[in-house]
Amino acid sequence: MWPIVQAFTKFFDLAIALFQSMHPIVGLTVISVLTGAVMLVVWKFTSNQDAIARSKSKIAAYILEIRLFPDDMRAQFAAQGRALGANFRYMTYAIPPMLIVLLPVVAILVQLDVRYQRRPLEPGEVTLLKVKVAEEVDLASVTLDAPAGIFVETPAMRVVAEDEVDWRLRADTPGEYDVKVTAGATVETKRIVVGERLTKLAEFREQSNFLTIWMAPAEKPLPKGSPIHEIRLTYPEREMKLAGISMHWLLVFFVVSVLFGFAIKGIVGVEV
């Protein structure tokens, strides 16, 4: 499973790399536009287009009926009931393709999340590195080695009650670094990114399972059965501003992809 996720992640790495020198919103907009277009096509081929068109026509007709007979209460209620029924049928036709579309959209959202939700550390910024280990691990055996460029500001803070060891780190110089965490005989690493680049960031490495493989694609999961259960590093939230206005990447993605999908649905000939 991991190689598939890796390949998918690589594809996004390459796509984002094209816009590296531009404002982050440019790459996000292009990906949103492409997603809107691709999802529209997927919708077209996974949905019953005739049935959807029929349902929408009927809904329109019933609404017209409501407006034509404003003084006839019986006709009004009957038309409203029929409109609701047609709407329900429309939903039954829309849900299967929606579920099919949802899977790739979630995978895309995860890829965007690891790039746009947070930003790399800036030189001089401090962060916490937290390691959770198995209960039987002697916390005194958990150590951290950091390369030049990352400075470990505190001794290990061993939180006995939580089976956790924490350190405060300071980013010194831009670059991508692997710090080495040792617990007894087990050694694992954690990637730390310093600088201004728009790149994928992993806030944590957890033990491997289906969900973590897909939901945390930026760094390889920890092997199953490892005495190290989790390595977590906090990156600052990315603030994306356009013309002085702060906007969340998720809002940009949904607005752009949906608007673009609606804008071209007539050209592509898709009933939504």
Place this chain on the structure above:
Amino acid sequence: MRKFWPGWSRFGIATGILAGGVLIALVTGPGFADSKKKMMVIGFDGMDPKQLQQHIDNGYMPNFKRLIEKGSFTTLGTSIPPQSPVAWSNFISGKNPGGHNIFDFIHRDPKTYLPFLSTSEAVGSSKSIELWGDWQLPLGGGEVVLLREGRAFWELLEKAEVPTTIFKIPANYPPVQTNVRTLSGMGTPDMQGTPGTFTYFTTHPPENADDISGGAVVDIYFDRDKSEASIPGPPNPFHKKGKETGAKVTMYRDKENQVAKIVTGDEEVIMKPGEFSEWVPVEFYMLGDEGFGDKIRPAAAPMGLAIGGSVRFYLKSVYPEFSLYVTPVQIDPLKPAQPVSTPDDWSQKIAERTGRFYTQGMPEDTKALEGGVFTDGEFLQQATLVLDERMKLFETMVSDFAQDEWGFLFFYFSSLDQQTHVMWRTMDPSHPGTDSLALQYPDAIPSIFRRLDKAVGVAMDQLGDDATLVIMSDHGFAPWYREVHLNSWLADNGYLTLKDNSESVRASSDFFMNVDWRRTKAYALGINGLYINVRGREKNGTVAPGKERDDLMNELIAKMKELRDPKTGELAIKEVYKSEEVFQGPYVKNAPDLNVGYAYTFRGSNESALGEFPMEWFADNTGKWSGDHCIAADLVPGILISNRKVKKEGAALYDLTATILAEFGVDKDEDMIGSPVF
């Protein structure tokens, strides 16, 4: 008879003249500035002219020297009494206390004789709906009212459309409602509504824990190296008795590695002993307090309404004893629970650029030092953080102002005043409060002068020669060796009668609880104020207004000016001012009848200021608060430096107000008493 202007009625002529007058007034009057100049005033609270001259002579102040060579350096007359809220109010309003109604840090209610804070008053929500048990639904929030009277000079600048920024000026909380960019300064409370209450979590509470003012000592214990407690927050408006809210804080420690982790809400910090954290946001929940007993005060469960603040932690020690200092909870400039700026969101805009900062009026934690929670070194560390933060804000403001075409900028620094108060003993071996530890920091005050010199350099370099630059201070400084218990002197000389004159009662009663008002003629309240117990004004007044009062005042003045310190033989009081002679304006009636101007090295004691009666009249000041300025006004003038020549002799604070308005061609209010200095 033919009319002089045929066809024009008298009404028409009058209307025409009126319209013309209005037009002229609009063009030339205070409505429009007739001069698009640039002016900056930097306020260094407590900068003393003699000390400054000494540092200039020693070559420590190159930028001050450069500025003085371009223009002028003179003393600036301070207020009577020379207390910061009074002095800055003189500057803000262009009046003396008779015009702005601030006479001391504290005033008294003549109907109860009880003291209250002079600059602002908190008014709670008066209406609420009763809910179950101890709970209520307040209808509307409470508010804080500024008690300073008179228009602030920036209101006149605003009317004349002069772009204006006022940064942290004292005695302006809550900030006067204008469209001018202002950030409130001295007088701005913490989230508990106090001038600043720190929290000290410790496994080893000091013996004087209950006596520490300005801070709460919380006794904590660790279980598996984990301890939970709560940072005290604002009173809960949903609780009928205003029960204190709390923000849960969890402390972990690693005894072997001497490191600790502090968790509050979603925020986590890891600290070594001797370190301050960055600003950490904290939240206080208004609903759902479950109550876990007294030892550990819990945070309320996150069930709903919450208000935020921000704190910095200082880890003193981890093991064998754990001690963690928490700053007073600040009104978070990013999400202010109460407005600390105008426009309301200006504090947020600043903090987004510079990061969070102290919003508390006087952020240097002198109370933690005086209470023994901070050592001298720790206090200096905290005070340096304050100054670093202020310098960053200063550079941001000056840089913005440099881009502006014209306008006015005021920027305030508190560091020198606060540190000179508590660090005078570090440079004065004769001070009764000094010791070998204090004398290890002889550079504490000179180093601030040097840093403030850098600020002057930044302003000069960024603004160039075209802008008018003024450096001013509200007062100077003096050593405070001897405390004067003036109320004890009044009691022992028959002007004030105590219900119980025994030593034990005199030592333990405060707020005048031991005073027999029906047999009292005069009482001292505040640092410099002395009130006559006037019949018809005070609740139990005994002295008739008019001749009886005048005679008593004259008698008191004569006797007080003869009061000698038995230890040194020196006169303790240099001057006593009658309010009606030195103040003008509608609020003279609220003033103390007399203002006591102590001699150099003397000052009224804190005990006397709050209505206590120690047995002796004088005492050595052995506290950390070793320098002061609440003495005779002519002994502690401020400074006035500008890149322009000051022509006026004997300039005073209110003259600067007139100077600023004149610079922009704005008419001053009729009751402003100053005149331009240039």
